[in-house]
Amino acid sequence: MQRFKALVVDDDSNVREIIRIFFKQQQIDIIEADQGLVALELVERELPDVIILDVMMPNMDGFEVCREIRKKFDIPIIMLTAKTEEFDRVLGLELGADDYVTKPFSPRELVARIKAIFRRMQPKSxxxxxxxxxxxxxxxxxxxxxxxxxxxxxxxxxxxxxxxxxxxxxxxxxxxxxxxxxxxxxxxxxxxxxxxxxxxxxxxxxxxxxxxxxxxxxxxxxxxxxxxxxx
The missing domain is CATH 1.10.10.10 (Winged helix-like DNA-binding domain superfamily/Winged helix DNA-binding domain)
Known part of the structure; x- marks a missing residue:
């Protein structure tokens, strides 16, 4: 898979560090945000190839960030959440998320889901x-x-x-x-x-x-x- 840029949005610095370390090993460039408004600014400026978006954040949660991104961009979004209720999973999908991963998660699984999304986006023969x-x-x-x-x-x-x-x-x-x-x-x-x-x-x-x-x-x-x- 060719090199690409991921935006990781999570207010937990430990989560961002885990993802950063594993993504570096996978040759995935990463930009980070610890809150929703910063994430929206980075999406506009950096145009990442994929967005890893935490749901539970102060001030502006991941659902609202997803909603705002979908008004202008069709960038793949994977919701990262500690919530396991079906309602939250479906809500994320309805707002335009492409997939979700539930915490605690395996960084390897996260990369696998990103690769699956990009394979599905490949043009047909x-x-x-x-x-x-x-x-x-x-x-x-x-x-x-x-x-x-x-x-x-x-x-x-x-x-x-x-x-x-x-x-x-x-x-x-x-x-x-x-x-x-x-x-x-x-x-x-x-x-x-x-x-x-x-x-x-x-x-x-x-x-x-x-x-x-x-x-x-x-x-x-x-x-x-x-x-x-x-x-």
Missing amino acids: NNEIAEMNSITFEDISINIDRREVLVRGEKVILRPKEFDLLVYLAKSTGNVFTREQLLEHVWGYDYIGDIRTVDVHIKKLRQKLHSLKKECLQTVWGVGYKFEVEG
Whole structure:
């Protein structure tokens, strides 16, 4: 993996030191912040390749920092938290985090998750792109080459994994996929995040495709999800 720059945001200097030492061994450049406002300034100035973001910080917690970053940047974010409740994990994903690691954590696991994120971000091969250039129904059109989605003629902005998930489901209209299958095919075999990632992305897609006459992303209770539209 090529050299890249990580922003580590944590008010605990010991945590930052552990990450700093291990990242140096992995040839990962690191910049640090001990509070949210400093982190936002560094994101603007340094444009890091990935952000490791602690949740529990004074004045401005990690959720708020994540929310502010997502207003302008699509930089991968891994939430670092001592909280284990499902609500907190899902909230981080809903705010735009790509993954999370629960304290206490292994620096090796943290690096593995970063590498997994960058592998998922790699562009598809020409054969994969050429497999199907566009998918069109009555109210929705998906152009795979341009990674563009139009709903009733209006462009809808999707994040990379939201687009990939929509395309995968739309290519197999009517077929039902479990969450595990979607994680495997959309996120990749090596994805080690929360299975609820799929639910969060489906929820986001439904919100962004709200102007469709009929909901195309349908829940099949006890199984998973499918894409189905009329026309």
